[in-house]
Amino acid sequence: MKSTDVVVVGGGVIGLSIAYALAKRGVLATVIDRDAFGKGASWAGAGMLPPFVVRTTSSPMVELRSWSAVLYREWSAELRERVGVDNGYRVTGGIDVALEPGELGDLKTAAGRWRVEGIRFEQLQPSDFTRVEPELNPKALYAFYLPDRAQIRNPWHLRALEAAAQNFGVKLMPHTSVRRLKTVDNRITAIETDGGDISCGQVVIAAGAWSGGLLAEAQVALPTPPLKGQIVLFRAEATFLRHIIERGKLYLVPREDGRILMGATEENAGFDSRPTAEAVHELTQQAYALCPALARAEIEKYWAGLRPGSIDTRPYLGFAQEYENLIIATGHKRAGLQLAPATGELIANLATGAVPGIDLSNFRPDRAPGPAEDVAFRS
Ligand SMILES: Cc1cc2nc3c(=O)[nH]c(=O)nc-3n(C[C@H](O)[C@H](O)[C@H](O)COP(=O)(O)OP(=O)(O)OC[C@H]3O[C@@H](n4cnc5c(N)ncnc54)[C@H](O)[C@@H]3O)c2cc1C
Structure with a gap:
């Protein structure tokens, strides 16, 4: 059995952004994907980003979106510097x-x-x-x-994130399928994969539309249609x-x-x-x-x-109530690319015990469905 502190299940834009944000804090996660990295929805998307504005807090989704828009500028420059990959961030209007x-x-x-x-x-x-x-x-x-409308070339951005994670020493496990989460009482003790079990301190589920299925096996009800x-x-x-x-x-x-x-x-x-x-x-x-x-x-x-998908217009971000070491980051629907940097920073803060940076009560995985909101930038 291999051991690692944080295991991220899913190597799309959400999982890779979390791993990158963790690596910047000195935490080298393990990221597992059953395919090559970044071949799911994150590859298929258009890469549209909302306009850059100063971070605003008028609603939870607006706050997450505006934080992400600010971070895209920083991350794009950082990634180019660290690994020499242009992610195609352009303010085309x-x-x-x-x-x-x-x-x-x-x-x-x-x-x-x-x-x-x-x-x-x-x-x-x-x-x-x-x-x-x-x-x-x-x-x-x-x-x-x-x-100020912007865009990224999402396949390039994914390549940049993967290269940066690798550069930091993050353990990347492509072509490894997670079969189920092994549990004892209120802890996830290991991730069962087709390459063997991986023990873990914390687990982050960022497996996109497949997250709900994986979580259901561990008795966590979280629809990700x-x-x-x-x-x-x-x-x-x-x-x-x-x-x-x-x-x-x-x-x-x-x-x-x-x-x-x-x-x-x-x-x-x-x-x-x-x-x-x-x-x-x-x-x-x-x-x-x-x-x-x-x-x-x-x-x-x-x-x-x-x-x-999720039960309403917001993603699920935060600890699952059922297990003390299970974090969920999925359900971004049409906005996963635009919300990825803020999601990465937020989840990395959570996993390291830091202040999350945003009020997470609005994104709780076990929340009741909220009202539809914020269609200013759908992508
Ligand atoms: C046509 C289209 C256009 C879009 N345009 C935009 C846009 O312009 N702007 C925007 O912000 N968003 C856009 N989106 C939405 C965005 O692409 C998604 O919200 C985002 O990519 C979700 O990222 P993810 O990492 O959660 O999921 P994914 O990219 O799907 O990654 C999940 C990963 O988990 C892996 N996985 C699943 N199950 C397992 C398992 N059991 N074991 C191991 N690995 C597993 C999968 O292989 C996959 O790589 C678009 C989406 C589509 C389809």
Whole structure:
């Protein structure tokens, strides 16, 4: 039996961010993933980040999001310095549009939230479109420009986190499946894997949509229903699109090499992560509606991923009540990439006995479902 202080189950953006934050505090965790690291939802995502603002506390989710936005700047610079990997963090700006009259209400409500949070934005007139984003559908009814909207290349960010963790000496165990948590009374005593048992001081479950299944085996009821999301990747000229374009839950995210992601669906399809013809058709139609000239662009690829759900609009962050050494960090739904650095710092604080940095009562794994909140930045 191998022994380690903190074992993190799941090597997606959440597990790797926790391991990285722990390593910065001198705690070298073990991270286990049944696949290569970062191949789950974290790879499949679009990498959209909300605008940077000073950390605000108007609601628990806003606090977590704004803390993360601040940390993204720091972590991106830090990761580049430590391991020489560019995670693609770029402040490209964004345009939020309404194409139909029925979409105006939601867009204006979102703008009201941005104002309260101090997020910079301005309304664009149709005469501005060609100057700001020449390929945007000129028939858009309403558009707001958000100069501070940002993005990461999530596969690059995952590579950077993995390299930094390795650099620190974190023990990385890819291609190792966790079968179950072994328990005695109110403690997890070991992690049973297909490579043998690992004893542990503390365990962090960050296994995305699969967390609920693992925890159920240990009699912890924590629903993490998979929320399937599909993306279509276009390839155009590098200068085709400059800004992230968002229309409700749909978006175009341009990369600087000319790739453009059109996302994303939201489906309850169990653990089926296969892309479907129907979704690809729907997403391409939506892409043409936002930027008609995309109809002539190449479609390079499409894929699907399973976002980890929760019982409401918040992730689960904190100790499980059932075991004194079990920490849970999952259920981030559509926002796991944007919330990952703050989640990492928070859980590392918790695991090391430091002040968490945020009021955790709102994220308790055993909470009753809270009211829906904060749709200012869905991603
Ligand atoms: C199409 C799409 C677009 C998205 N766009 C954005 C976006 O723009 N911005 C944003 O913030 N978020 C976005 N998201 C959401 C975001 O990707 C997720 O919230 C986030 O990746 C969740 O990270 P995770 O580490 O919890 O899960 P995952 O990345 O799924 O990682 C969980 C890991 O646990 C491992 N695992 C599971 N079971 C076991 C086991 N028994 N043993 C060992 N390992 C196990 C898996 O192999 C996996 O690697 C998007 C998601 C999708 C699908």
